[in-house]
Amino acid sequence: MEPIRVLTKNVGKPGSASIDTYISGGGYESLKKALKSTPDELVQLVKDSEMRGRGGAGFPTGMKWSFLPKDSPKPRYLLCNADESEPGTFKDRVIIEHDPHLLIEGMIISAFAIRSCPMSYIYIRGEFHHGAMVLNRALDEARAKGFLGKNILGSGFDLDITVHRGAGAYICGEEMGLIESIEGHRGQPRVKPPFPAVVGVFGSPTIVNNVETLSCVPLIVEHGAEWFKSFGQPKNTGPKLYCVSGHVKKPGVYEFPMGVNLQELIYEHCGGITDDLPLKAVIPGGGSAPMLTPAEIDLPMNFDALMKAGTMFGSAGIIVMNSSTCIVDATWRMAKFFAHESCGQCTPCREGTNWMETILDRIERGGGRPQDADLLFDMTDNIGGKSLCALGDAACGPVASAVKKFRDEFIYHIEHKGCLPGTKRYRRLDMPVGAH
Amino acid sequence: MAKVTIDGIDVEVPDGINVVEAAKAADVHVPHFCYHPALSVVGQCRMCLVEIDGMPKLQAGCATSVRDGMKISVHNDKVDKARKGQMEFLLINHPLDCPICDKAGECPLQDYSFNYGAVASRYGDVKRTYPGMDRTPIGPHVMQNMNRCIHCTRCIRFCDEITGTGELAFIKRGASTEVGIFPGRPVDNWMSACVTDVCPTGALTAREFRFESRVWNLESTESVCNGCDVGCNIFVEHRSGKIYRYKPRVNPEVNDYWLCDYGRFSHERYETDRVVVPRMMRDDYQSIAGWSEAIDEIASRLRTTSGDKIAVIASSQLTNEDAWLLRQLFIDRLGSKNADVVVDDIAPIRMKSRNGWLEGKQAGPNFRGVRAAGIKPTGGRSAEELMTKGADGIDVLVVTEAAFSARATSAEVIANLRKARFLVVLAWENHPLADAADVVLPTTIFAEKSGTFTNVQGRLQKIVAGSLPKGEALPEWEILRRVGVALAPDEVSYAFSEVEELFDQMVSKTPALKSLDWSGIEQFGVTGAPQGS
Numbered sequence: 011m012e013p014i015r016v017l018t019k020n021v022g023k024p025g026s027a028s029i030d031t032y033i034s035g036g037g038y039e040s041l042k043k044a045l046k047s048t049p050d051e052l053v054q055l056v057k058d059s060e061m062r063g064r065g066g067a068g069f070p071t072g073m074k075w076s077f078l079p080k081d082s083p084k085p086r087y088l089l090c091n092a093d094e095s096e097p098g099t100f101k102d103r104v105i106i107e108h109d110p111h112l113l114i115e116g117m118i119i120s121a122f123a124i125r126s127c128p129m130s131y132i133y134i135r136g137e138f139h140h141g142a143m144v145l146n147r148a149l150d151e152a153r154a155k156g157f158l159g160k161n162i163l164g165s166g167f168d169l170d171i172t173v174h175r176g177a178g179a180y181i182c183g184e185e186m187g188l189i190e191s192i193e194g195h196r197g198q199p200r201v202k203p204p205f206p207a208v209v210g211v212f213g214s215p216t217i218v219n220n221v222e223t224l225s226c227v228p229l230i231v232e233h234g235a236e237w238f239k240s241f242g243q244p245k246n247t248g249p250k251l252y253c254v255s256g257h258v259k260k261p262g263v264y265e266f267p268m269g270v271n272l273q274e275l276i277y278e279h280c281g282g283i284t285d286d287l288p289l290k291a292v293i294p295g296g297g298s299a300p301m302l303t304p305a306e307i308d309l310p311m312n313f314d315a316l317m318k319a320g321t322m323f324g325s326a327g328i329i330v331m332n333s334s335t336c337i338v339d340a341t342w343r344m345a346k347f348f349a350h351e352s353c354g355q356c357t358p359c360r361e362g363t364n365w366m367e368t369i370l371d372r373i374e375r376g377g378g379r380p381q382d383a384d385l386l387f388d389m390t391d392n393i394g395g396k397s398l399c400a401l402g403d404a405a406c407g408p409v410a411s412a413v414k415k416f417r418d419e420f421i422y423h424i425e426h427k428g429c430l431p432g433t434k435r436y437r438r439l440d441m442p443v444g445a446h
Numbered sequence: 447m448a449k450v451t452i453d454g455i456d457v458e459v460p461d462g463i464n465v466v467e468a469a470k471a472a473d474v475h476v477p478h479f480c481y482h483p484a485l486s487v488v489g490q491c492r493m494c495l496v497e498i499d500g501m502p503k504l505q506a507g508c509a510t511s512v513r514d515g516m517k518i519s520v521h522n523d524k525v526d527k528a529r530k531g532q533m534e535f536l537l538i539n540h541p542l543d544c545p546i547c548d549k550a551g552e553c554p555l556q557d558y559s560f561n562y563g564a565v566a567s568r569y570g571d572v573k574r575t576y577p578g579m580d581r582t583p584i585g586p587h588v589m590q591n592m593n594r595c596i597h598c599t600r601c602i603r604f605c606d607e608i609t610g611t612g613e614l615a616f617i618k619r620g621a622s623t624e625v626g627i628f629p630g631r632p633v634d635n636w637m638s639a640c641v642t643d644v645c646p647t648g649a650l651t652a653r654e655f656r657f658e659s660r661v662w663n664l665e666s667t668e669s670v671c672n673g674c675d676v677g678c679n680i681f682v683e684h685r686s687g688k689i690y691r692y693k694p695r696v697n698p699e700v701n702d703y704w705l706c707d708y709g710r711f712s713h714e715r716y717e718t719d720r721v722v723v724p725r726m727m728r729d730d731y732q733s734i735a736g737w738s739e740a741i742d743e744i745a746s747r748l749r750t751t752s753g754d755k756i757a758v759i760a761s762s763q764l765t766n767e768d769a770w771l772l773r774q775l776f777i778d779r780l781g782s783k784n785a786d787v788v789v790d791d792i793a794p795i796r797m798k799s800r801n802g803w804l805e806g807k808q809a810g811p812n813f814r815g816v817r818a819a820g821i822k823p824t825g826g827r828s829a830e831e832l833m834t835k836g837a838d839g840i841d842v843l844v845v846t847e848a849a850f851s852a853r854a855t856s857a858e859v860i861a862n863l864r865k866a867r868f869l870v871v872l873a874w875e876n877h878p879l880a881d882a883a884d885v886v887l888p889t890t891i892f893a894e895k896s897g898t899f900t901n902v903q904g905r906l907q908k909i910v911a912g913s914l915p916k917g918e919a920l921p922e923w924e925i926l927r928r929v930g931v932a933l934a935p936d937e938v939s940y941a942f943s944e945v946e947e948l949f950d951q952m953v954s955k956t957p958a959l960k961s962l963d964w965s966g967i968e969q970f971g972v973t974g975a976p977q978g979s
């Protein structure tokens with residue numbers, strides 16, 4: 011499968027973030043086209059495109075939009091989730107920093123389609139300082155050209171977009187956590203139901219969409235649903251950005267149609283494994299996706315195929331590990347992340363993620379006990395599916411798969427109080443706890 | 447109504463209630479920590495996970511509304527394992543210091559750990575502690591031990607949603623999350639000690655009760671708080687005649703789950719020098735007397751005094767039965783024109799019932815009931831006149847409680863009341879007014895007698911004698927009955943020995959209360975009792 015340049019068509023052009031570059035490439039034509047049709051037609055168009063949300067869960071976008079209650083007197087909100095914090099994921103950043111107008115155009119069309127109130131928010135992670143500046147500059151340009159503000163292009167539709175910067179919490183990328191954070195509360199998810207489509211931000215019906223999802227909307231409007239479906243497989247349609255990192259020779263963001271073969275992506279497009287060592291493990295969908303072994307990677311990268319393989323497509327953040335990786339150390343690193351990012355409100359996540367991290371750290375430091383591997387595995391069953399939001403499940407993904415698929419290495423680690431020969435850890439153990 | 451099946455038991459429950467409440471109808475207990483019926487639902491503790499047919503994941507019972515036809519499993523292998531897992535998570539960082547914890551014995555965490563937890567822990571690492579936060583006074587009444595906290599946020603929600611004061615919040619995140627106050631903003635609201643009731647662990651305890659007693663050594667008696675006229679339902683918890691604490695008793699119509707700090711700690715007034723034997727003034731000196739001696743003296747004085755020279759100052763602490771007998775004896779029989787009841791005003795205390803706020807403005811629980819029983823001056827002198835202008839010309843003055851008002855300690859008021867030729871004071875504590883009396887009779891406090899109070903809503907509520915009377919103290923109705931017997935030995939209406947019989951007499955002569963009997967006063971009280979003002 012060959013790389014494509016659809017979502018990334020402007021990336022790399024000089025001044026790609028400016029509105030003039032964007033318009034000269036045919037930008038904002040989709041908006042003009044969309045404003046001439048009705049919101050219901052647009053929702054149907056997105057439904058027909060069979061686009062699934064790019065944030066990680068893969069929920070069909072058109073269906074999400076149609077869940078908004080028809081008879082609610084409250085205003086509707088569209089929120090853009092730009093809190094891209096999943097380990098190994100950096101696709102939204104490319105769009106935000108290099109083609110912000112694609113996102114803005116997508117947001118205006120989507121807001122029009124869901125009959126949004128005249129205020130919309132982009133919730134961007136606090137660390138994307140540059141991205142927030144680029145977005146604000148782009149929003150100013152769009153306002154000056156009349157694409158935002160009152161009576162956009164004479165359609166009678168009003169919209170303004172505010173960039174809201176987060177304060178550094180992974181959990182604010184969870185839609186309920188994001189909503190609480192925008193409201194000014196502590197960033198922690200609310201219990202569902204009610205779902206955001208019914209009671210979301212400020213108690214109003216709310217749609218939360220990922221940056222890449224919203225950026226696909228202008229393309230669907232411009233080229234039609236059939237064109238969009240020509241990329242990928244049935245039910246897994248459209249162009250997709252893949253973030254490849256770790257032990258590959260050419261890490262980066264790649265654009266392919268949905269369903270590119272993982273093995274082909276790693277070995278052909280990314281130039282293979284660093285130091286030409288054998289592959290050891292691949293995390294295919296961001297830090298929360300269960301690991302795959304080299305024998306399992308000959309599969310198409312889409313939602314359904316990865317689900318069948320027992321892992322998840324998630325945000326398509328592919329983390330490649332070669333044979334020099336100590337899997338206990340890598341698992342610890344993931345567990346550490348989730349323990350650090352747990353909001354602390356629900357029992358299994360608050361206590362469980364921290365416990366997993368403690369055990370993995372102990373094994374890595376040579377203090378493993380014979381029962382630890384079983385304990386870890388059983389613990390993931392007590393966390394997974396029991397927590398209030400998906401962070402608990404996310405934390406279990408890497409740990410459960412590592413213990414299951416690399417059990418021998420865990421046992422070796424516990425018995426020999428050290429890494430498997432030929433593997434190394436990527437941190438110093440003499441650092442004080444908490445200093446990494 | 448929705449028909450649901452809970453662990454194979456078919457029940458019909460109202461639509462829209464959650465699984466925890468619905469399971470109560472089937473007599474199945476769904477364990478929970480963070481869920482509280484009066485607070486918002488957050489679904490955080492994950493203890494109430496249940497399996498619902500047709501849903502792949504376990505659901506939080508508190509956050510799931512029942513639907514018609516729902517099949518719910520509270521106990522099966524999958525749910526039991528999940529629950530055991532949550533219990534393990536909650537305990538890995540809990541200090542398990544039950545032997546020195548005040549909550550032990552009434553601690554949901556302890557109970558659930560016995561019922562749903564594992565015998566041994568698989569946790570082999572160092573427990574998380576919060577250094578320096580194991581005995582933090584976070585308010586005038588509340589002590590916090592953060593190490594014991596299980597982060598259920600009930601206390602935070604109580605301060606946010608019930609009192610609206612919002613002193614408590616989550617600080618930090620993940621495993622370091624702590625519940626805390628803002629610097630310089632202690633938990634100092636008028637119901638602050640309620641956070642110790644809602645806390646399902648020993649993380650928050652009442653400073654006044656710390657290390658006072660193990661809770662299983664306390665006897666608990668259903669009663670009504672006598673702090674103000676709201677009449678919050680309480681348990682009086684006592685041992686060997688000493689009251690250790692009040693705990694709120696659920697009454698959705700009055701105090702729901704709550705109790706104000708003023709009422710909760712009002713039992714401290716009883717930790718004082720009690721009057722335990724009758725005393726009579728002889729040669730300017732009060733000496734110990736026998737009951738019959740004292741009663742005979744009072745009766746002989748009353749027998750020779752005309753009604754317009756007999757005065758009574760009743761306290762708002764009298765029960766309806768006391769007040770009814772008082773009226774029958776002094777107004778109906780002896781013809782006193784100077785009987786009155788006194789109550790102090792207090793700054794309004796708000797209490798949240800499930801239907802809205804109530805406000806207590808009187809310092810006694812039963813001013814309305816005593817008035818309704820007919821204790822009011824009929825052409826004679828009011829208590830206010832006696833207190834401010836002097837009881838000159840009164841031959842017998844009976845005060846039913848020395849501490850009937852805060853003003854009763856003032857030398858001026860005492861001097862004015864002392865102007866009566868013969869002063870009888872009923873008292874439970876040694877009080878300057880009692881010291882000035884010709885006869886002092888020891889009375890029980892409200893926790894030592896039975897009866898009924900009428901609250902601000904006109905709700906008749908029962909108090910039940912719990913602890914034994916101190917010394918020779920008698921309830922007011924018994925003292926009045928003995929005086930009645932001494933005055934009219936043949937009168938049948940004085941021939942009773944239990945307060946229930948007196949209650950029946952009162953009901954039979956009070957049209958508004960007819961058809962009520964003692965055991966028919968329901969748990970939440972009976973509305974529509976007559977109220978005086």
